[in-house]
Amino acid sequence: MELKKKVQDLRVIETSRLNKRHFILELEAPEKLPLILPGQFVQALIKDSPSTFLRRPFSVHAVDYRKNSLRLLIQIKGPGTQHLSELKEGDPLNLIYPLGNSFSLPFTKDVLLVGGGCGVAPLLFLAQFLNHNNIYPTILLGFRTREEVSEIDAYAASGKVHVITDDGTEGEKGLVVDHSIFQLERLPFKKIFCCGPDAMMKAVAKIARMHKTDCEVSLENTMACGFGVCLCCITPTDKGNERVCVEGPVFNINRLKWQ
Amino acid sequence: MMKDLSINIAGLHFKNPVTTASGTFGYGDEFLDFIDPGKLGGIFVKAVTGKNREGNAYPRMAETASGMLNSVGLQNKGIDHFCREIYPKIRNFNTNVIVNVSGSTIEEYIEVAEKINDLDDIPAIELNISCPNVKLGGMAFGTVPDMATEVTAEVRKVYKKVLMVKLSPNVTSITDLAKAVVDGGADAITLINTLLGMAIDAEKRRPVLSTITGGLSGPAIKPIALRMVWQVHKAVHIPVIGLGGIMNATDAIEFILAGASAIQVGTANFIDPTVSLKIVDGIDSYMERHKIKLVSDLVGALRTE
Numbered sequence: 361m362e363l364k365k366k367v368q369d370l371r372v373i374e375t376s377r378l379n380k381r382h383f384i385l386e387l388e389a390p391e392k393l394p395l396i397l398p399g400q401f402v403q404a405l406i407k408d409s410p411s412t413f414l415r416r417p418f419s420v421h422a423v424d425y426r427k428n429s430l431r432l433l434i435q436i437k438g439p440g441t442q443h444l445s446e447l448k449e450g451d452p453l454n455l456i457y458p459l460g461n462s463f464s465l466p467f468t469k470d471v472l473l474v475g476g477g478c479g480v481a482p483l484l485f486l487a488q489f490l491n492h493n494n495i496y497p498t499i500l501l502g503f504r505t506r507e508e509v510s511e512i513d514a515y516a517a518s519g520k521v522h523v524i525t526d527d528g529t530e531g532e533k534g535l536v537v538d539h540s541i542f543q544l545e546r547l548p549f550k551k552i553f554c555c556g557p558d559a560m561m562k563a564v565a566k567i568a569r570m571h572k573t574d575c576e577v578s579l580e581n582t583m584a585c586g587f588g589v590c591l592c593c594i595t596p597t598d599k600g601n602e603r604v605c606v607e608g609p610v611f612n613i614n615r616l617k618w619q
Numbered sequence: 620m621m622k623d624l625s626i627n628i629a630g631l632h633f634k635n636p637v638t639t640a641s642g643t644f645g646y647g648d649e650f651l652d653f654i655d656p657g658k659l660g661g662i663f664v665k666a667v668t669g670k671n672r673e674g675n676a677y678p679r680m681a682e683t684a685s686g687m688l689n690s691v692g693l694q695n696k697g698i699d700h701f702c703r704e705i706y707p708k709i710r711n712f713n714t715n716v717i718v719n720v721s722g723s724t725i726e727e728y729i730e731v732a733e734k735i736n737d738l739d740d741i742p743a744i745e746l747n748i749s750c751p752n753v754k755l756g757g758m759a760f761g762t763v764p765d766m767a768t769e770v771t772a773e774v775r776k777v778y779k780k781v782l783m784v785k786l787s788p789n790v791t792s793i794t795d796l797a798k799a800v801v802d803g804g805a806d807a808i809t810l811i812n813t814l815l816g817m818a819i820d821a822e823k824r825r826p827v828l829s830t831i832t833g834g835l836s837g838p839a840i841k842p843i844a845l846r847m848v849w850q851v852h853k854a855v856h857i858p859v860i861g862l863g864g865i866m867n868a869t870d871a872i873e874f875i876l877a878g879a880s881a882i883q884v885g886t887a888n889f890i891d892p893t894v895s896l897k898i899v900d901g902i903d904s905y906m907e908r909h910k911i912k913l914v915s916d917l918v919g920a921l922r923t924e
Contacts, residue, residue, distance in 0.1 A: 365652040367893055405890065413837060414682050415890060456892065584680050584687055585889035589645035589665075591691045592680035601673050601694060 364394060365459065365587060369452040373429060375445075378510040381436050382478070383445050384421065387453055388429045396423050396430065397462030398486035399578055399610045403586035404432075404444065405454040412440035414584050415456065419482035419555070419609070435478040459586050460609045463576055466490075468550035471497040473519070474564050476536050477504070479556030482578055484511065486553060487518035498522070498549065502536035502556070505529050537563040547571040554578070565613040575613045579604045622906050624899070624914045626660065626880050628858045629781045629806035631742055633660035633715060633881055636914055637871065637899045640862050640885030641666055641719035641745060641785075642691065646705050647712055653892040657713030658899065660881055663809075664709065666719040666747050667735075669727040671697045675752060681818035681827040686837025686864070687886060688816050690830040692752045693721050698731045702738065710740035719785070721747040725773050732778040742780055746771065746805075749787030749812035751834045761787040761812075764799035771803025783860065785809040786851075788840075793847045794854040801855050808851060809860040809883070811844045836886040838864040845877050852878020852919050866894070868901020875902075878919040 370387035377383045403415035421433040436445050447453060463486050471490060475483040480501055490497050497519040503509045506529035515521045523531030524539045532539055536556070541547075547567075554564045555578040568575035581604040583593035588606035595604055596617035602608065624635035638661040639647075646664045647656045656662050674694025681688040695701070701718070709716050718735050722728040728746065735741050748761035748770055760770045771784055784800040786793065788811040797808055813834025818827040826832075844863020852859050861879030865871050866887045874882045884895045891897075902914065911917060 367653060367891065411684060412682070413685055413890075414687060582678060582680055584682075584689070584886075585643075585892075587892065588649045589643060590680070590689065590889055591642075591674065591694050592678075592689055594674070594677055594679065594694070596677075600671075 365456060366394060367454065367456050369454050372447050372449055372451045372453060374449065375447060378433075379508050382508065382510065383434055383436070385432045385434060385444065385447065385453070386429050387432070387455070388427065393423065393425060393428050393430065394458060396420055396458040398489045399462040399482050400458040400460050401586070401609060402430075402432065402455045402457035403459060406440040406443050407454075408443075412438075412443070415586060416440045416444070417459075417583060417586055417605075419578065420458070420485055421481045422485050422488065433478065433481040456586060460605055461607065463553050463578070463610050465493060466495065466551040466574075469495050470548060470550045471495055472541070472549040472552045473497050473499045474502075474536055474552060474554040474556070475500070476502040476556030476560040479560070479578070479580075482555055483553070484514055484518070487515060491518050496520070498541070500524065500536055500539055500541055502526075502560070503530070535563070536560055537567060542567050547573055549573055552576070562618055565616075565618070568613060576610050577613060577616075578609045579611065580609070620907060620910065620912065622903060622912055622914075624902060624906070626915060626918075628860070628880050631715060631781050635660045635899050636875060636879075636881040636902065637895055638663060638715070638717075638860070638881055638883050639888060639895055640883035641747070643885040643888045647709050647716070650888075650892055654896050659714050659895055661715030661717055662712065663717045663719055663745055663883060664705075665695055666693045666721040666750070667695055667698050667701045667731055668693055668721050668723075669698055669730045671695070671700070676829040678827060678829055679833070681833065683816070683818060683835065683837075684839060686835055686839035688818055688828060688833035688835050689813070690752045690828045690833035692830070693750055698734050702734060706738055706741070710738070715742055716740065717743045717745055717783070719745045719747050720774075721750060721753075723753065725770050728770055728774050729777055732774045736778050736780065743783055744778060744780070745783040745785050745809055746774055747785050747812070749785050751787065751789065751813055751815045751832070752830060758787050758789060758812075761796065762790050764795050767796055767799040768803040771800045771805050775804035781806045783807040783809050785812055787812050788843060788847055788863075789815050794850050797851040797855050801857055805857060807858045807860060807880075808855065809862065810851060811840070811847050811863045814840050814843065836864070838866055840864050841870065845873060848874055848879050849877040849921065865898070868898045868905060871898050871902060872905050872917070875914070875917045876919070876921045878921070880915075880918050
């Protein structure tokens with residue numbers, strides 16, 4: 361398998377609505393899927409949608425090499441994602457993929473995955489990847505409310521799942537950093553992988569630093585191209601402004617300039 | 620039918636009129652998974668300045684109706700890094716590799732142009748006097764005719780190969796600027812760079828871009844670009860390279876008819892990294908359909924009577 365980027369029409373083979381705001385697209389590739397790593401993303405072309413000029417980036421939610429398909433977990437935010445939510449089985453969707461770097465394979469089995477909202481998207485793929493390497497992570501998932509809690513069975517098959525909701529309608533109540541896991545005097549994890557809104561990732565990073573726990577986060581900066589030429593999605597790092605789409609989206613928090 | 624897509628610009632041979640716009644094609648190597656740059660007439664690589672520039676703060680991009688705003692601010696690692704690290708990787712692309720030269724002072728433009736003059740496999744530079752996203756220099760040189768003449772003339776003294784100058788559309792009279800750079804010794808004119816624009820997030824009551832204003836590109840600016848290419852083509856005797864919102868071969872043909880000897884594909888590269896080659900094919904089939912043997916016969920062939 362090669363790590364070459366492709367521009368390709370994939371075919372929708374399944375759409376499923378998780379709740380009011382989230383849905384899953386399963387896409388079949390016309391030829392053998394390239395090797396895709398957890399944390400990588402795709403740039404999807406929104407056709408015939410006048411207000412969406414640029415592609416939309418989505419992290420890969422799962423890959424099934426036997427079915428030659430990949431899954432995207434998408435939150436409806438505007439006309440572009442609305443358009444994607446209306447795709448039907450058999451419709452084509454043009455992707456540039458696979459893009460970006462990936463989460464690293466940890467040198468420990470004490471791994472915590474933290475996801476919030478749509479940021480949970482790459483974590484299922486990551487958990488499955490870790491399982492292949494005999495790592496069964498603890499997975500903390502934050503949602504707004506019970507209605508948005510979804511795919512728990514899939515996560516539970518790959519690790520020990522904890523849920524927290526903003527309103528306490530499922531699991532514990534509060535933001536992910538309020539969860540009892542983080543209230544322990546000694547954090548029982550040697551590696552944290554985190555994806556979600558910036559404020560959430562910064563809060564998790566703060567805890568990780570406090571406990572001197574290694575932590576990687578996946579950034580979601582707005583981008584135009586997704587493959588390293590527009591230089592719009594940069595984030596300040598220890599090497600200057602780096603591209604989230606090429607040097608990222610996954611960064612170790614020690615390299616980022618946020619505190 | 621035998622067709623000839625080649626174009627001559629100031630003595631430089633282009634195998635076809637399709638090139639890629641600076642700032643939208645990286646240094647070309649980012650596109651190698653998608654296309655062979657050797658099939659293009661040329662590539663204009665990312666702006667190079669005298670010293671390392673980190674560019675502007677994030678956010679640098681706002682999507683707008685049929686276009687986008689950017690405020691990258693010429694992020695690059697400087698001319699010495701370019702000569703040492705980038706040039707060896709791109710010098711053997713089988714096409715014209717042209718470097719966009721930028722600076723904050725005339726001295727900086729001269730320094731960069733002088734160093735690129737020594738690179739055997741760079742046959743031309745594009746003097747960027749039109750970047751709207753830097754505080755010093757950039758567009759300041761490209762909106763006042765006397766300054767445009769001066770920076771062009773100073774670079775002309777040290778740069779011996781093909782000197783192109785990229786103009787800003789943010790002026791009252793584009794032909795005055797075009798004539799000014801001809802006076803300074805330009806061999807060709809590229810236009811248009813981005814239009815100064817702005818996007819606002821009403822919910823947050825804040826500008827979208829960290830720099831408040833930025834440069835607008837994409838199909839939204841195409842009618843303005845076409846008009847300016849047409850005006851400049853009529854006003855000066857040197858070749859014009861046209862860009863601004865070109866998304867497909869029809870757009871490219873329109874620019875050529877308006878007077879562009881070659882075109883640059885810009886923002887469209889972000890959406891389809893293979894689009895430049897599709898445009899080459901599309902120009903070929905247009906010529907077939909209209910029984911045009913030489914693409915040069917289409918340059919400025921707009922019928923206005």
